[in-house]
Amino acid sequence: MTGQTTVGSPCRIYGRTTETAAVEALSDQLRSRRGGTLLLAAEPGRGRSALLALAAHAFTLGPVLRPRPLPGNPRPYGGIHALLCAAAEGRGAAPPRSGFGRGLSAADLPELLRQYAPGGEPLLVCVDDVHLWDAPSRAVLGSAARHPDPDRPIGLLLTMTEHRADDPDFTGLPLVRLGPLDDSAATALLHDLAGAVVDTSVRSELLSEAEGNPAVLAALAQRLTPDELGGHRPLPRPLVDGAALWATFGSRLAPLPASTRQLLLLAAAAHEPDPESAGADASLILRAAPEAGLDPAALDPAETARLVHHDGHRVTFGSSLLRRTAYTGVPSSQRRAAHALLATVIDADRYRLRHLLHLALAAQGPDTPLAADLVAAAAPGTPTSGMERSAALSRAAELTAHEDARTARLTAAAEYARLAGHPRRARRLLAATRDGTSPDTVHGRTELVRGSLALGDGPVGDAYQALLMAAERLGPFDAEAALEARMEAMDAAWAAGDADACLSALAETPLPAPPDDPAAAEAPPAPAPYAPARHGTHMRSDPQAPPPAPPHDPRRDYRTGLRTALDGHLTEAAPPLRRVVDRALHDDDPTRLLRAGVAALVLGDIPAACRANARALAVSRARGLAALTPRILEHLAYAELRAGRHAGARTHAQEGLRAAHRAGQRNVAAGQHAILALVASVEDDAAAVAAHAGAAVEIARPHGLLQTVTLAEWASARADLCRGRPFEAAARLGPLTRPGPGRGHFAVRMLALPCFVEAAVLSGATTEARAAVEEFALWAAQGVDPQAPAQLARCRALVAPPDDTADALYALALTRHDTAHGDFERARTQLLYGKWLRRRRRPAEAKNRLRDALVAFERCGAPAWAEQTRAELRATGDASAPVPAGGLTRLTPQQLRIARSVAEGATNREVALTLSVSPRTVDHHLRNVFALLGVRSRTELSRLVHHAERGGTQP
Template sequence: MAGERAHGRAAGLPAAGEPAIIGRDAEVERLARLVRVGAGVPRNGDLREAGVSRGGVLIVVGEPGAGKSTLLDDAARRAAHAGHHVLRATGRESERDLAFAGLHQLLRPVLDQADALPERQRRALLGAFGFEDAPDVQDVQDAPEPLLTGLAVLTLLSRLAGQAPVLLVVDDAHWIDPASAGVLSFVAWRLDDDPVTLLLAVRDDEPLAEFEHTFPAITLPPLDDAAARRLLGLRAPELPAGIRDRVLTEAAGNPLALLELAKAAQSRDPGDHDPGPLPVGERLAAGYAAQVAELPEACRRTLLLLAAAVVAAPPDAVLALLPDAGDNAWITLERAGLITRAGRWARFRHPLIRSAVYQSAPFDARSQAHRALADILGDEPDRRAWHLAAATPYPDAEVSAALERTADRARRRGGYAAAAKALARAAELSPVPGDGTRLLVEAAGLAVLTGRLAWVEELAERVRARTDDPAVLAAATLRVGRLTALSRRHNAVFAELIGIAGEPAVTDPATALGALVAAAVLRFYSGDESQRREIDRILPRLPADPLREWVRMVADPFGAGRRLVPRLPDMIIAARDHPERLTALAVAAWIMDETALAVRTFDEAVRSWRARGPIPDGMGGVAALAYFEYGRWAQAREVCADIGALAAGKLDHAAACVLAADAMVLAAQGDTAEARTLAERALRLVDPLESRSVAVNARRATAAAAAAEGDYESAYEQYRTLFDRDGDPVHYHASYPALPELAAAAARTGRHTEAAEIVERSARVLAEGGSARLRALVERSRALLAGPEQAERAFLAALAEPALEHRPFEQAQTRLEYAEWLRRRRRIAEARPHLAAAHDVFARLDARPWAERARAELRAAGTEVTVPDAAGLAELSPQQRQIVRLAARGLTNREIGERLFLSPRTVGSHLYRVFPKLGVTTRAQLRDVVDAGGVPRN
């Protein structure tokens, strides 16, 4: 904000010996250090030293006038002086509804390099800006590829960074359009290996949802008394002491308020003894309005047109409405300190000035300005439509239709927030009530894709206020329910879904089935048995449909759902062209313990996620659990990182799902501190009674961490919470797999009786409807708690179950526990093969506590095991492992980058760093590393 740029300067220059920015030494140094570190492609230690936790990203937060723009300007000046590429954009309130407007402003100086991008990326980027025609979109599955647009930006920045470090500066980021903010967030998560730094400034009362609680931020506090006095002394040295103290008091440390109040005090009539407060905050805006009111008519009209247009470089059409460059109006406005100019470029010195100009003008004058702008923007239909909307207070079919066309263009480019806003405004202006309601329902459907639950609820409420049509109300409620499933308040939404499913079950089966699908998801989260009964009450009234069978499997896997398992493969084949259905069927396969089928289906679905980039699905956290059970732990963590990055700060339940799953993997690998941290974060994000599935998984992770440290008392206490006082599971699906872990902790703490009762109670429930895998886990649990006569039979029954072949960790645990039982009975020769097999699996999975336990048993059995070098695949990050696997298959850096949404430079940087860790010097050797699952031997 230009007004902030005056902060700390006297006549444009600092006084001798004074810093350029008064009172912000620490902040100036932090930004300068970040730019320096970013230019050197920071490593983790450098980032910690710079006070940054993720890549080269920092958010500067503060109230208007706190000095955010001044700090960004200083950082940009330093970077430009050092030879960096500096790309800048400023959010504008009037452009929040124009998809990718902010991104275009940021990248406009370098768009000539887009031709060097891979063709799909080039088309995605230019299509987002409307430079290439977007395809017609008839179905959400055919929607544009937002992540591909993000990848194009990432690749473009990486190319620039190959020439010189890049600094991205986004001022007033709280006003950036959501589509641009989404791309910047995508890029920000992937800056670790490119010399690219991103600085954003936001107001403290308008957080940027895509970055909130995710990236490091500094909040600018008010200036302390000494700094405020120093600044005031530089800018208003002649101010009388009494007025000086009043200005200092009322400015409350805000640099802009300090300077503006000093300026106002200097110009006051000496005889004016008004005891009221000086203008500050809203009163400061009122002061600007009073200043504007005293200007000539031509100046007021010019300011109002600028306020309504608000573009950095007004096109010729807009300039035609404004005075000529040499007109006295410009001189008057500059002398008044209201605008700054550079040639044909003009902007308000502070957003408060624009606000004061616009809000103080009568509606008729604002309407006239917007209509004038609309009339000359015929070649920019989106801007024209919004100007017409701003000028139209009453329903108008023509303006409504123009906004609907704007929404369609935004939707084709992947600007879902802009499209939803345009449809919502079109609904307000539609003279036909039915059309207005339809537009609101469509707006709610697109708003779902933004992940902003409060907005979807607001749109649904507006639908309810317009109509009592059951079908329309049901459609609106379904949209809210879909997104609420990824957030909180599951029980309340479940009741609404059941309510709308009950009546239309006969008259509108499709609506009823859609409601029950969403209700089944909530039933899975909550584990509430009464919810299953509600679903069972309505489901038989619906006609046969694959979705009806899906509801049965998810809501009742040990009852009616179990009989449907043989149909799953055919259902999955039929859903190949529908990614959302694939995901749903993969979830069903996992719930039914068809793990291999679930993983194959998730593989296909995950490829689709990465190609299309839909919102994170809370059930998508199940993919991580499936990969975990299947022994693909690195992939499980990659899925957690992908979904977690999209859900962070917006969709609490979706984030909690992947946090809990990630915690389970880390606990099994022995990273106990981090596992506890993630589990605690997951529990803070949900209500444990409404999200029992998350609570159970988080507590399993905490218990496994305790067991890995040898604290079996704490482990048992945590495992015991997964079953209620009577021994029934807290969650109908998530609790049962913990039975062996409960039994193992009980055996080490002398709680055999209580644990055995829980195991046998579970065995009775699972005898008929349970999967073969769960019955094997029951046998393993019995073996751990049984006497010598029964234990071996139970161990052998568990090991004989083929279902464990698709769950290597569970099978290796069973082998190890049986081998320990054998060795204690001095049957060492029989124990050794089981110990060796178990150790190999644990080493491959990097399950360190279990591998160490297996090695100890092998040594006790007379077999020495060589511990692999630490510099192996196990030490790489999940992303690095994935890069190595793809490189081992012969993919180029560019091809790997397209798959993983990374820049080729980042891929190359990772490979450069991992080669020494893996003991290889060429890409050709990577295949041997991957095949061996560790370090190649000489």
Template sequence: MLDRATERRAIRALLTGAATGTGGALLLHGEPGIGKSALLRHAAAEATSIAAGFDVVTLDGSASEARLPLAGLHRLLHLLLHHLDGPARDEPARLIRAIEAGCRNDERFDLSAGTLRSIRAASGPRPLLCCVDDAHWLDRETLDVLGFVARRLAGERVGLILAGCDFSGGRDGAAVPALPGVPAYRLAPLDDTTARTLIEDRVPADDVAGALVTVARGNPRALLDLAGCLSPEQRSGDAPPPTGLPPESALRRAYQARLARMPDPTRWLLLLIAADGELAGGGFAADGELAGDGLGVGELVRAAAASGTDLSALEPAEAAGLVDVIGSIVEYRQPLMRSVMYHDAPLARRRAAHLLLARTLDPATRALRHHLHRAAARYGPDDQLAADLERAAARHGGRRGTASLALERAAQLSGDADRRGTRLVAAARYAWLAGEPYRARILLRRARAGAAGAYVLARSRLLRGEIELKTGAAADAQRSLLTAAGELVAHDRHLAIAALVRAGEALCLSGDYDRYPAVARQALALRRDEEPPHVELMLEQMAGLSAMFRADYDAAAAPLRRVVELAQTLEDPDALGQASLAAFLLGDGTQAHRLGRRLAEVARTNGDAAAVPHAMQLMAMADFARGRYDAAMASYHEGVLLARRSGQENLVSNDLATLAVLAAVMGDRQTCVLRVREARTRAAAQGASRPRATSEWALAALDLVEGRAADAVARLRSVMRGQPGHGHVIVKVAATPHLVEAAAHSGDREVAVEVLTAYGPWMEQTGNPGWLALSARCRALVAGTDGEADEYFREALRQHAVGDSDFDRARTELLYGQWLRRRRRPGAAREHLRSALETFERFDARPWAGHASAELRAAGHHVEPKPVRVAESLTPQQQQIARLVADGATNREVAAHLFLSRRTVDYHLRNIFTKLGVRSRVELTRLMS
């Protein structure tokens, strides 16, 4: 099972309850192919594998019997007979005879109660799981009986799970009805990451898999059907992927059956809506664009009237739940049905629909759609129409996905090979900005396969490298970008500079900072007098970073400040991103955050889905540097979500690794380890080294929290290995305070002095109060005399007072308090330790609060333990385990009771002890009493 965590937990809870005599029922529903049957199979497998050893009865609804009263119950009773012996068989046999004789309405209660008794009897020595699939095909009378039974299983060793479609295409066209009193779960579409995992073994090409995920709209059955119908050329990405379900798909037949029930005038209106939604069969544009810019009710009224059809013909489709009117827009409830409606229509009928919609849509206000419908009805080259589409895409480029479709169609209509290639590259750029890298790569492949000139091919290589920089291997991106730069010099100097800037980013991602100055020299050699501001900004950025990576921090400052200055008047996303990074490196977190926020606003306004997660990362970096950890975590979480949606796996792995650092800094072991595991897995697949270095930093920070200073030193030395200009410079500087502290605690002063000498100057030259405070704290830890250390600690606290990182200030106060106590100055130590403890408690940083409490006690101050709120501290499962242990159960007994492994219980119990601050089962029992 992929995903479906909520439903699987509900099934597990149902089985757990049924095994212990507190049974119940569940209803799973959703669109066809969404995975209901898979969940039923999962439930049956779980039931037979757990210790209680369920008997399982499976009933499938039948379309041919949907109108026969009690036909489904008749089959269920026959199935129950196989699980009963002796006199227990009498009840279901009697009920079967009653149904066959024609059960009257006044006998329905007896029938329902008798079915409950029969099911109860079938759960004799072993509990019983009853799985009902395709419940939408059951007759209404059977469903009534099952609802009666479901509401009376609370004291039984029985679990009942029903699964059905939201619409059936069968019994009166109705959906599986709600069963009052029975918990219902509607299965949502799979997210893109899970969907790609489902077909990764069947579709090895990432671009093709991404295209199929978009077409399938998160429907597992559709994904598998699409993956199974690919030709060898489609599988490799050399031919366009399918845009609809294959003819032999059972899911397609289910939609066809539903649509076939509609009257012909209704089908015509449904085709008009589908033709507009599919936009000439592309089907790739972002859902949000199409959903917010679909066919308006007024436009549908005019199109219907022009074809002699009244809008009232749509009523059967609305009543059956095929379409919805959302605001003033008419949309299909399920995009897959829209695709089936469109692709099943004869070619001439589709063309007529497009021509009618082209006449209906206003070319002044709906230019993109107007010209797309004209293009869908046109066969063969048409340079004028291609030019119209290109102009419309340029005017309405904010809708990136739809503009990409327009340019792709313009390329198909182009007679000239070079013009066709140019439009395909432009379509690919819009697709990338819309957050569809897989589609962008497919379009670039088609551009390269054509007979386009050298300039078009160089631009294609530049865009491919830019996409790889965010989604693939940094080494591949670097090679592509450097090659593109060399090819572009003769055609477009500014694009060549942009390619070198991106190549420099690829070097930074892979940690090859020592090679950055050579690339910067190539770019700076292309500089001319009076460059446009955005080009001047790129060149100053490269000059500043080149100096910084050579450890010439004084020389880096002026060009980086110039970058920030130039960005003030620009609205270019790349320029704003570069300026935000420059401000961050200069230690101006406020400016870095402001520029990152501006980037997010510009990107959202322009529809640049690819730029938004980068903006979130920049804002998070600024907040992290300022010690605003809660805000940083929020931005990183949002960035991960958006980066996943837009396929930017490199951003995802970097953000996850940094989230692991944040969790470690707060002492949250479980979250830190989970984030590290995921970040490392993704980094290994991408060949990215920055997230691996950041993950090591996270684990080292966790070692430091948990008192393993020597382990922290070993980890961080591996990150710091190499001279300035090698490895991940930002990670090295940011991790310096942790390494200095760990080395000081482990007595390895030489290592601390070495790393502080290398990276301390960067922190100090920024003038940032927070960074100056950290630098002073580090120098206090390696100071040669007590007087020197005391002065540095005081300087650190003075800088913290100017800055705004309460958590970092508390860390400094804890270290200063420890130092003072060890110098037999307990009175002075208590002042700082009390302040540190209050801050750690406010941040809920329990390990640090524990350290501060221990130091306070050692300094002679009584610390009143705070009452632990178990419900707030533990997850529901941990609470269950804690209660059982407090009642005297052994770990083995807990495992058997909750159907968990002994190892899982051991793991959870260790976490429970840590969270609650107890050391034994006796202390846990006292706390739980």
């Protein structure tokens, strides 16, 4: 992508792969002696001028004409005159006479250019902001673009603002729209602009504020000091002031009539209470306009200029940056007057919160009664959005003089923003609190919100400590909130793979009597309610008097059952966990349903886990719980993965990944990437496995997400096994599955152990595989994994001595598979059994097992595993097994397997271990492969195999 650069620095392009490719394609046309045109359209500040400048600088095939910008209201043919002046200036010739052009046609333009820019070499014409040219000049230029000069290749590279991209003079010509910068390109631009170390949280804030606009990002970098960029000092508010926005977007607003700009200010002010909504209430704006002496028709010029869109119900700005410019580009007195006017025309009885919020935005200083009214109107149960509640409480905090009450209201505003899926806003609000001077009840709430935010995006160790601190501070005052904090601390410890920390978080702690806190005694009553429920389902009205827990309270059952299970007493853990699962059949609380899904997984009831998470997703979608939905989708996708429903797991993980990015929850996104990597390892999309596993680990390692790391490494190892690379698979899984420090996640490592046993046996580490099987046997005996009994029998068959013991064990494994769902695992057992039977020279029996495995793999959507099975079938002499296309068809199945393994970099010894043959046999086959394919080295063989399997032709 592209962006602005610091003054005096050379022009540099940031990303913009598609756009630069289109410019290079235009140069290629000119190099081939063919003319062409390319239009670049973008909203102000997105870097179209920078891309034009770079293209002009890089063009070496001939002269480049870059006319100077035209003044406002240019005379007819002023654009063509400026173009020819640039051509004449380049030659040192006299410019054309002023006022020329009457009657000029498109056919005349090439002749004029030949006159002022002679020579037969290609010519590149670069016109910035061509939409500002006069109409006759645009018509001539557009017509010339459609009728290229046959005697000389001329390229037209034109830029225009986004809202003029459909100019009729240029309709049908190649058009590329420059979108906002993506995060990676914006980060690179910010790094170059800042010239200093930018703190991670500050960078995230700046990227969010700039919304992918390079000019706005440049203004931010120039405004902030090194200490602010480094996170050593608080950031100024607002981050982007009206002057910076007006410098970028003012050219869109300045030409409008004054009445239109006033009406746009009303629209922007009406949108301010809920800036994330779809737009401002059109009826409110149209009622306010006459009160301000404005004709509602004054909005028409803004619609014509595509600054806003009015659909009869909502008035929506073309972009949020335009809206912010219309709002902040005027003095604060005008903004306050707009809010005061809107407050007068709102039905205060029907829309009390909106009415009060506009009154508050019109206020100039502290106003305790108004702040209290805002807090009361933002209470749960009122028909309004979470973001509007957040705005109301944050504005109430600004109107509050008492520091403790202010902190409490900012904390509540932050929690509503978090629940609405806006963690950056939540962090900004928390940054404005002063926790050190607040009483424990307020400080505890603040730490609870801070810990919840870190759990979604940040090091989970930090989240754990913040949540435990919240529980300690809230315990004497609000046992319910303290328990919730401990539950979330347990979630953080679980993600980190720290079983001891999980037990600490779940430990029963006595609730001491409230301490004698002078600060709390002196503080005014906290605004009740001043903090929303953890997941938006309810809100306590009196934090000092929690209701008594009912018998078998689901949270206490969950806490007791999980703690007992982590202690290793699964029999005692089953009753409370089963009660949690059973309640989920008719529950409609998404948090309880989410925990019911966890309880079901601990019990080994995978279908119940899928049902509970699916119900939680339905409830979450119906209530619009943006902060909780990504996490529910992660749990549902994981449960479906455990159930062998790979297509469903992929669908929900993809949706969850998008939802996590929208909600700013990178930790959840990492988990979704790991699940997608596991799905891809079944489907054998090697590129997808690598991409998703890499994306998961990139976030998970610095954030301490051991569960995600273990899942990602398991996916990569399974992909290695599928591709015939057992040494690599064993190397990946060995550290994660061995006992002792540094191993994988306690709840995942046993799930990956059968994969490690297979890889270890195939790579010759049979002793290590046997030790792993014995550990897995202890796990399988606990009955918490439906697949474990069948997998245990398969693992015992793999490490069995070379006699008929393995036969009975494989048969036992298949019998046990019949009692558990999971076509993929059953197919893997059948494949391994078929291989064993073939090597025992029992081809007829092997064919039956392998055919069953082939059908199952195809049904599961596992093509590479199916290809492995076909190769084994061909090795048994099954003529019905398809033969791969291409020059490799000259090889026997055994030779093809050896060729593929060598192409992957395996040594003869490694291939021999994988195929259960001797190294001498591999050497013999490899010599024949070289002779058949006409290659002389492993490098040539690797190149040929890779080319063939990507669909290329054989040399």
